[in-house]
Amino acid sequence: MNIGIIGVGLIGGSFARALRRADTSMHIMGIDRDAASLAVAQEMGVIDEAASPAAAAQCDVILLAVPVRQIPLVLADVFPFLTGETVITDAGSTKQDVVAAARAVLGDRISQFVPGHPIAGREHAGVGASDADLFQGKNVVLTPLPENAGPSIERVRSLWQACGAHVVEMTAEAHDAVFAAVSHLPHLLAFALVDELAARPNAKTFFSFAASGFRDFTRIAGSSPEMWRDIALNNRDALLRELTAHETSIANLKAALVSSDGHALESLMTRAKHARDRWMAGELDGFRDEAT
Amino acid sequence: MNIGIIGVGLIGGSFARALRRADTSMHIMGIDRDAASLAVAQEMGVIDEAASPAAAAQCDVILLAVPVRQIPLVLADVFPFLTGETVITDAGSTKQDVVAAARAVLGDRISQFVPGHPIAGREHAGVGASDADLFQGKNVVLTPLPENAGPSIERVRSLWQACGAHVVEMTAEAHDAVFAAVSHLPHLLAFALVDELAARPNAKTFFSFAASGFRDFTRIAGSSPEMWRDIALNNRDALLRELTAHETSIANLKAALVSSDGHALESLMTRAKHARDRWMAGELDGFRDEAT
Numbered sequence: 413m414n415i416g417i418i419g420v421g422l423i424g425g426s427f428a429r430a431l432r433r434a435d436t437s438m439h440i441m442g443i444d445r446d447a448a449s450l451a452v453a454q455e456m457g458v459i460d461e462a463a464s465p466a467a468a469a470q471c472d473v474i475l476l477a478v479p480v481r482q483i484p485l486v487l488a489d490v491f492p493f494l495t496g497e498t499v500i501t502d503a504g505s506t507k508q509d510v511v512a513a514a515r516a517v518l519g520d521r522i523s524q525f526v527p528g529h530p531i532a533g534r535e536h537a538g539v540g541a542s543d544a545d546l547f548q549g550k551n552v553v554l555t556p557l558p559e560n561a562g563p564s565i566e567r568v569r570s571l572w573q574a575c576g577a578h579v580v581e582m583t584a585e586a587h588d589a590v591f592a593a594v595s596h597l598p599h600l601l602a603f604a605l606v607d608e609l610a611a612r613p614n615a616k617t618f619f620s621f622a623a624s625g626f627r628d629f630t631r632i633a634g635s636s637p638e639m640w641r642d643i644a645l646n647n648r649d650a651l652l653r654e655l656t657a658h659e660t661s662i663a664n665l666k667a668a669l670v671s672s673d674g675h676a677l678e679s680l681m682t683r684a685k686h687a688r689d690r691w692m693a694g695e696l697d698g699f700r701d702e703a704t
Numbered sequence: 705m706n707i708g709i710i711g712v713g714l715i716g717g718s719f720a721r722a723l724r725r726a727d728t729s730m731h732i733m734g735i736d737r738d739a740a741s742l743a744v745a746q747e748m749g750v751i752d753e754a755a756s757p758a759a760a761a762q763c764d765v766i767l768l769a770v771p772v773r774q775i776p777l778v779l780a781d782v783f784p785f786l787t788g789e790t791v792i793t794d795a796g797s798t799k800q801d802v803v804a805a806a807r808a809v810l811g812d813r814i815s816q817f818v819p820g821h822p823i824a825g826r827e828h829a830g831v832g833a834s835d836a837d838l839f840q841g842k843n844v845v846l847t848p849l850p851e852n853a854g855p856s857i858e859r860v861r862s863l864w865q866a867c868g869a870h871v872v873e874m875t876a877e878a879h880d881a882v883f884a885a886v887s888h889l890p891h892l893l894a895f896a897l898v899d900e901l902a903a904r905p906n907a908k909t910f911f912s913f914a915a916s917g918f919r920d921f922t923r924i925a926g927s928s929p930e931m932w933r934d935i936a937l938n939n940r941d942a943l944l945r946e947l948t949a950h951e952t953s954i955a956n957l958k959a960a961l962v963s964s965d966g967h968a969l970e971s972l973m974t975r976a977k978h979a980r981d982r983w984m985a986g987e988l989d990g991f992r993d994e995a996t
Contacts, residue, residue: 531915551913586909593901594914598921601893603976604953609885610979613994617878619983621843622886623823628920629890633980637973641966648961655958659951661896666947669940674933681929684895687902688925691911702905 415571416463416471418443418486420453422534423503424477425542428458430575433544441467443490453539468493473567476502481642483510487517494521501528501568505591505639506646507555507584523559526568527584528552529591530577535634548576555584592650597658599640600651602633707863708755708763710735710778712745714826715795716769717834720750722867725836733759735782745831760785765859768794773934775802779809786813793820793860797883797931798938799847799876815851818860819876820844821883822869827926840868847876884942889950891932892943894925 415431417424420442428440442459444450450462461467468474468490478486483502494500500518504510507527514525532550534541552572556565569579582590609618644651668676690698707723709716712734720732734751736742742754753759760766760782770778775794786792792810796802799819806817824842826833844864848857861871874882901910936943960968982990 531913533916550915553913590910590913594910594918598897598917600957601897602921603973604957605890605893605950606976606980607972608949608953610975610991613992615979616988616991616993618882618886619979619988619991621823621845621882622983623842624825625890625924626886627984628923629894630980631920632917633973633976634984635973635977637970637977640973641970644961644969645964645966648964652958652961655954655961657900658897659954661900662947662951662954665892665896666944669936669944669947672937672940674937677936678929678933680899681895681925681927681932683902684898684925685927685929687907687911688898688922691914692919692926696908696911699902699908699911700905701908 413437413472414439414441414470416441416443416468416474416490417459418474418476418490419478419482420444420450420459420539421477422537422539422541422546423530423532424475425453425456425458425539426532426544426546427475427477427503427530427571427575428453429542429544430547431571432458434574441471443467443486449539456539458539458542465489466493468498469495471498473571474498474500476500476504479639479642480504480506480510480646484513484517487514491517491521494524496521496524498524499526499564499567500524501526501554503528503530505529505595505643507553507587509646511555511557511584522557523561524564525557526560526565527555527557528568528572529555529587530572532577537636545576547572550577552577552579553587554579554581555587556581588647588650589653592647592654596643596647596651597654599632599635600644600655601658602630603637603640606630606633705729705764706731706733706762708733708735708760708766708782709751710766710768710782711770711774712736712742712751712831713769714829714831714833714838715822715824716767717745717748717750717831718824718836718838719767719769719795719822719863719867720745721834721836722839723863724750726866733763735759735778741831748831750831750834757781758785760790761787763790765863766790766792768792768796771931771934772796772798772802772938776805776809779806783809783813786816788813788816790816791818791856791859792816793818793846795820795822797821797887797935799845799879801938803847803849803876814849815853816856817849818852818857819847819849820860820864821847821879822864824869829928837868839864842869844869844871845879846871846873847879848873880939880942881945884939884946888935888939888943889946891924891927892936892947893950894922895929895932898922898925 440459441461441463453459515522530552572579732751733753733755745751807814822844864871
């Protein structure tokens with residue numbers, strides 16, 4: 413099987429290494445506008461071949477592992493070379509916007525595009541940080557389109573499973589709503605909290621006394637600003653709904669404090685601690701599970 | 705030197721172990737309403753003697769290492785036995801309320817009370833989790849009172865230094881403002897975020913896809929609800945100011961999203977990342993340092 417990987421960085425490189433380990437007969441072609449990065453990937457043995465977009469004609473599956481805003485550009489690059497047999501998937505953190513962009517470029521060929529999102533990452537970017545184990549035991553969300561044929565979805569699913577991932581399907585809308593809540597909102601809050609403190613006239617005093625709780629709470633504020641700017645803009649509507657829900661939480665906290673309502677505060681904290689303890693223990697059955 | 709420790713849990717036990725290691729001539733008396741816990745501490749060799757409040761008469765220094773709301777009770781227990789030579793200090797996470805409570809109990813003897821707060825903790829409580837290294841390299845904040853004599857402050861300072869801590873002084877007001885921002889607000893936000901998600905009808909889906917960013921952001925929501933209820937109530941005014949500042953941050957984020965202002969979002973995220981990276985590298989000189 414010929415695999416094309418557009419963007420051989422942390423995600424694309426890890427996908428290549430995991431697939432090669434699972435099946436040595438795979439031929440992996442790297443396609444990247446950054447020739448130096450491709451040369452490194454080839455030297456590391458991550459890819460078999462540094463290829464141009466024309467190589468898309470030989471690919472059974474192409475993974476787009478570039479920043480989301482580049483997806484329309486790289487799709488346009490390979491579009492002239494696509495056969496009807498190639499399945500394309502992606503690794504973008506948002507899905508509704510990627511689907512819209514893919515529809516605009518691919519037109520009738522949208523049936524060949526199976527949107528995906530591996531829930532895995534590292535603090536360090538680039539092929540040098542790639543790891544065959546990056547997806548081991550992690551979730552990969554596919555958000556198939558009505559136009560996708562079953563075998564196309566199955567081909568993408570089996571590749572991620574070969575990487576050791578657990579593959580689940582949901583709609584692009586559900587995906588964006590879920591990740592706005594459990595990932596995008598926390599990132600925005602962490603960035604905003606650090607920025608607000610750093611802007612204070614006596615910021616040095618605050619940072620002098622920040623300890624391990626602050627360190628972990630704000631770890632995700634060390635993430636890539638460019639990537640998170642794009643995620644925020646690309647998932648704007650869901651994120652605005654989450655920010656509004658968060659404002660309600662803050663208003664409730666303030667009301668409990670203003671009235672010195674220790675019972676309300678302790679109840680909230682106890683519910684939160686129990687929920688988090690259950691989640692950390694992998695016990696999800698206690699959570700509410702009505703229609704998503 | 706005779707040291708009395710009231711509340712021989714994680715903090716009191718670690719203080720005892722660190723002092724003993726630094727100076728084997730210290731005689732350490734544990735005072736705790738929980739006799740079983742004292743017996744364990746004695747069996748572990750953490751304390752030399754399980755004592756009653758009357759032992760306060762023999763103490764050079766007494767550390768109050770009980771939950772903040774119990775401080776008035778334990779002060780009242782030892783008050784009848786205090787000589788004019790004993791210096792009392794505490795380990796409470798809030799300071800203005802502790803000072804007010806100490807004044808109410810101690811009256812004219814308030815000069816013997818030197819308020820303190822070691823910036824160290826663990827997820828697990830109790831003497832079993834105590835560790836002679838808990839305070840090594842950590843900050844201990846003292847918030848001396850106008851009534852404190854220099855040698856009283858010095859006696860408390862030297863004990864914490866013997867534990868390996870870095871001792872700094874500030875006013876109780878400054879202490880409470882700083883920790884509202886860098887500790888109490890993040891805790892409240894983490895508790896509120898987890899509780900809000902867990903209450904949703906489809907909570908299970910959200911928690912199924914929460915990953916390492918969520919895990920670290922919400923780690924502090926695994927803390928003791930009783931302790932954090934008290935901290936929130938005891939530092940209510942400073943915390944309300946922080947919540948209001950956070951509401952302004954949220955409003956700014958929403959405005960940037962509504963207008964799809966990628967430049968504003970990226971600027972905020974870049975400032976936050978740089979500030980956090982500097983802080984993690986221990987480079988505090990780049991931070992603003994006007995009057996606290």
